[in-house]
Amino acid sequence: MSTDLRTVVRIATPPLSWHWQGADNETRIGQDGQVARSELAEFLIARRAQLQPQEVGLPAGRRRRTPGLRREEVAALAGVSADYLARIEQGRDTNPSTAVLGALADALRLNEVERHHFAKLALRGDGAGGCPSSGQALEQVPETLQAVLEALHPTPAFVVGRWLNVLAWNPAWRDFVEPLGLFDAEAEGNLARYFFAHPIAQRWSNWGDAADMVTSRLRMARSIWVDDADLRATVAALQRHPEFARRWREHRMSEFRSGTLYLDHPLRGHVEVEFETLDPAADQSVQVWFLDRRHARTPSLRLVNE
Numbered sequence: 370m371s372t373d374l375r376t377v378v379r380i381a382t383p384p385l386s387w388h389w390q391g392a393d394n395e396t397r398i399g400q401d402g403q404v405a406r407s408e409l410a411e412f413l414i415a416r417r418a419q420l421q422p423q424e425v426g427l428p429a430g431r432r433r434r435t436p437g438l439r440r441e442e443v444a445a446l447a448g449v450s451a452d453y454l455a456r457i458e459q460g461r462d463t464n465p466s467t468a469v470l471g472a473l474a475d476a477l478r479l480n481e482v483e484r485h486h487f488a489k490l491a492l493r494g495d496g497a498g499g500c501p502s503s504g505q506a507l508e509q510v511p512e513t514l515q516a517v518l519e520a521l522h523p524t525p526a527f528v529v530g531r532w533l534n535v536l537a538w539n540p541a542w543r544d545f546v547e548p549l550g551l552f553d554a555e556a557e558g559n560l561a562r563y564f565f566a567h568p569i570a571q572r573w574s575n576w577g578d579a580a581d582m583v584t585s586r587l588r589m590a591r592s593i594w595v596d597d598a599d600l601r602a603t604v605a606a607l608q609r610h611p612e613f614a615r616r617w618r619e620h621r622m623s624e625f626r627s628g629t630l631y632l633d634h635p636l637r638g639h640v641e642v643e644f645e646t647l648d649p650a651a652d653q654s655v656q657v658w659f660l661d662r663r664h665a666r667t668p669s670l671r672l673v674n675e
Contacts, residue, residue, distance in 0.1 A: 407460045408592070409490040414458050415620040416477045417443050424478060446476035465491060482585065483622045489592045506530055506597065507652050510537040517655060524657060531590050531652040532603045533560040533583060542658065548635045561587060561603070565610040574631040574639075582625040584616040589625075594652070 418437035422429050425438065425446060433439075440458065444451040449469055456462040465473070470491050474484050510528050518526050518539040525542035527535055535551070535558050543552070549569060550556060556563035561583045564570045573579050587604060594600055607613040626646040634640045643659040 407463055407490075409463060409487075410458045410460045412487060412490055412620045413454075413473065413477070415618065416479070416483070419619065419621075420477065425476070443473070443476050447472040449473075480622070482624050486589060486592060486622045489589075506532065506594075506599065507650060508534070508536060510653065511650070514649060514653065514655065517649075521657060525660065526655060526657045529560060529654050529656060531594060531597070532600050533586060534558055535560065536653065545634075545637075545658070545660065549632070559603070561607055561613070565607055565613045572632050572634070574633065578623070578628070579630055580612060581616065581621060581623040582628065584613060585622045586625045588617070588620070588622060590652075 417440065418435070420438045420443075422438065422442070425442075427438075427442060440454055441451045444454040447454070447469070449472065453462070453469075454473075457465055470488065474487055479487060508530055514528055515537060518528065518537060521541075522539040523541045525539065525545050527538035527542045530536050546552070549572065550567050551560075551563055552558075553567060553569075555567040557566075564573075564576070564580050564583055570576060570579075587600075587607075590597075590600060591604065604617065608617065628644060630642045630644070632640055632642065637660075641661050643662055645657050645659075647655040647657070649655060
């Protein structure tokens with residue numbers, strides 16, 4: 370197999386750092402004094418538990434004591450020894466080769482977003498450091514981004530930070546989301562808190578998809594800014610909500626940069642929201658919402674807010 374990581378795991382962009390942990394850093398000690406599994410190990414175990422034998426061409430066989438594939442089955446599919454996979458899953462080996470990464474990604478049937486995330490976790494060893502994990506979050510929106518929001522009006526658009534805090538918006542976005550409760554106290558100005566803590570968020574017909582997206586975005590941020598205390602605090606606070614805790618535990622990754630959401634708007638009725646994400650800054654993104662664009666008679670940005 371090729372030793373080019375971008376080919377093996379098929380990520381769209383080269384990694385931001387090549388940070389490999391040595392033998393002394395293969396595991397880390399948690400606050401309770403217990404050895405914590407690396408995020409890479411947790412990801413592998415979670416994905417193995419979510420796969421069914423039929424999905425990989427194996428017979429179902431007898432009833433299993435634990436859900437998903439056995440470690441030996443994944444090892445056989447990937448062409449590695451069960452003992453070696455056990456070392457990775459137990460956090461005793463955090464430096465698998467690119468060939469092994471590619472084989473495991475194929476065996477676990479990872480999608481493109483999951484492969485990208487898997488690559489980041491592997492390159493970061495135990496996830497305990499490496500560029501660009503340091504540095505404070507950029508919460509002040511530059512004037513140029515403010516100008517972009519103004520230029521997009523009347524198409525709804527807003528800026529979101531690394532913790533999913535809403536940092537800036539144009540009038541069209543505020544007019545659309547204010548009746549949906551995004552500016553209510555329950556949301557705390559944060560997209561993830563809105564979808565998991567605010568009851569009105571259930572107006573989104575495919576709430577589950579939205580919940581998957583915001584969780585995936587936080588998971589990706591966590592793999593980049595591992596030393597960000599505010600990001601850790603955001604994730605810890607969200608763990609109080611069972612739906613978030615389950616998604617975080619399962620390490621599921623879905624596409625979060627673009628997609629379509631549906632909701633019953635209290636003023637507009639049923640609305641289809643297509644969105645695209647632009648990343649002009651390291652930890653700030655501009656998200657543009659197109660409302661019922663496919664139902665407009667003439668392609669025009671001005672139709673979406675009429």
